[in-house]
Amino acid sequence: MTLPALLQKMLRLPVVAAPMFLVSNPALVIACCRAGIVGSFPSLNQRTAEGFEGWLDEIEAALDGKAAPFAVNLIVHHTNDRLEADLDICVRRKVPIVITSFGTRLDVVRRIRDHGGLVFHDVISRRHAEKAIEAGVDGLILVSAGAGGHAGNLNPIAFCREIRSFFDGCILLSGSISDGAGIAAARAMGADLAYLGTRFIATTESAAVSGYKEMIERGRMADIVYTPNVTGVNANFLAASLIDAGMDPKAPPRPFRPDMSDELDHEHKAWKDIWSAGHGIGMIGDCPPVNELVERLENEYHETIRQFYS
Ligand SMILES: Cc1cc2nc3c(=O)[nH]c(=O)nc-3n(C[C@H](O)[C@H](O)[C@H](O)COP(=O)(O)O)c2cc1C
The missing domain is CATH 3.20.20.70 (Aldolase class I)
Incomplete structure (x- = not known):
């Protein structure tokens, strides 16, 4: 130890x-x-x-x-x-x-x-x-x-x-x-x-808002997408929240261009609307x-x- x-x-x-x-x-x-x-x-x-x-x-x-x-x-x-x-x-x-x-x-x-x-x-x-x-x-x-x-x-x-x-x-x-x-x-x-x-x-x-908690309770490993398309760095997100935000979870990685000058502000908006979770959600009910x-x-x-x- x-x-x-x-x-x-x-x-x-x-x-x-x-x-x-x-x-x-x-x-x-x-x-x-x-x-x-x-x-x-x-x-x-x-x-x-x-x-x-x-x-x-x-x-x-x-x-x-x-x-x-x-x-x-x-x-x-x-x-x-x-x-x-x-x-x-x-x-x-x-x-x-x-x-x-x-x-x-x-x-x-x-x-x-x-x-x-x-x-x-x-x-x-x-x-x-x-x-x-x-x-x-x-x-x-x-x-x-x-x-x-x-x-x-x-x-x-x-x-x-x-x-x-x-x-x-x-x-x-x-x-x-x-x-x-x-x-x-x-x-x-x-x-x-x-x-x-x-x-x-x-x-x-x-x-976390209730919709986020519910998505985790219902989710399985297969519902997680590893993509750089939200923040420019690879991270795991709930595919359904990407779809709700108008993004395609299957889209290939693309060059990252935040549409705001303030990077922290962009980060805040991204994580607020697109929800992250790990593969361990299958054990959460x-x-x-x-x-x-x-x-x-x-x-x-x-x-x-x-x-x-x-
Ligand atoms: C929604 C969310 C936000 C996170 N934000 C941060 C963060 O601000 N700083 C950090 O060091 N890690 C952050 N992490 C990573 C966690 O600290 C931790 O490494 C990770 O959640 C562990 O994996 P697990 O979710 O599969 O248990 C975040 C993870 C999630 C799910």
């Missing part, structure tokens, strides 16, 4: 509820942390840095230091002009875990680690993993094929085993894990934590409150482990 000290004995289940653009809100984060798993959200889910800090106030007041730690996701990309302001807030407020995506920067990692925070970084290849290790991250999030959002295209078994062969830090496995058997499988493959996104969209607390879901995941997880020994 290579779980950082901050997380040892703090979690009921080795699970992080992953940050999701326009879906993760304080209610979801608070419910996850109270249920004993890590809750997280992208800072950009609030339109301003002040709004982001307001969410931190709300989450910290509700958790009052008595729950699992929470995480904030920062997009480390040159198009994110909020990065410096949001990073300053994370450092000043001593956010316990920062999840970085779309780029590793030594100075960003250093500033978070200097205040005692953990840095987990999203990667989709061995090369990305090596760069993140060089930058000194505490954990690698292996975003495998079939994940919701900007998924990679590597098989999770091969990806996890290859990275584990040379990295003894914390590994979080991401992609299509939606039940307790999947969490146990991630642990069996050498991951410390399972990283679940899509499963938490269909919960009472998530900010309801929309429970988070505490019920975590209890179920815990039972399934322990039942799976029991079966190994029976």
Whole structure:
């Protein structure tokens, strides 16, 4: 077990509820942390840095230091002009875990680690993993094929085993894990934590609209399309939501030209109307409150482990 000290004995289940653009809100984060798993959200889910800090106030007041730690996701990309302001807030407020995506920067990692925070970084290849290790991250999030959002295209078994062969830090496995058997499988493959996104969209607390939650409850793996045509970067989307937005899910990849000058604004509009989910939707058939879901995941997880020994 290579779980950082901050997380040892703090979690009921080795699970992080992953940050999701326009879906993760304080209610979801608070419910996850109270249920004993890590809750997280992208800072950009609030339109301003002040709004982001307001969410931190709300989450910290509700958790009052008595729950699992929470995480904030920062997009480390040159198009994110909020990065410096949001990073300053994370450092000043001593956010316990920062999840970085779309780029590793030594100075960003250093500033978070200097205040005692953990840095987990999203990667989709061995090369990305090596760069993140060089930058000194505490954990690698292996975003495998079939994940919701900007998924990679590597098989999770091969990806996890290859990275584990040379990295003894914390590994979080991401992609299509939606039940307790999947969490146990991630642990069996050498991951410390399972990283679940899509499963938490269909919960009472998530900010997703009801049509989105229903599409996930009804959906199957075959309803997911991997395409760069929405944002310019390959991501998994629900085919029916592409059709509703007037797009052809079978259209070949085309050169990407956002029709707005503000890239973040374009991103917001794209993800609001076209809904992302991973291949793990076939295991989702309801929309429970988070505490019920975590209890179920815990039972399934322990039942799976029991079966190994029976
Ligand atoms: C609707 C949606 C939005 C997402 N937004 C982000 C994001 O803003 N930042 C990020 O690092 N990952 C984002 N992700 C990826 C998740 O954090 C996570 O890696 C992924 O959902 C895990 O795969 P799963 O959905 O199959 O469980 C998003 C995923 C979804 C489904």
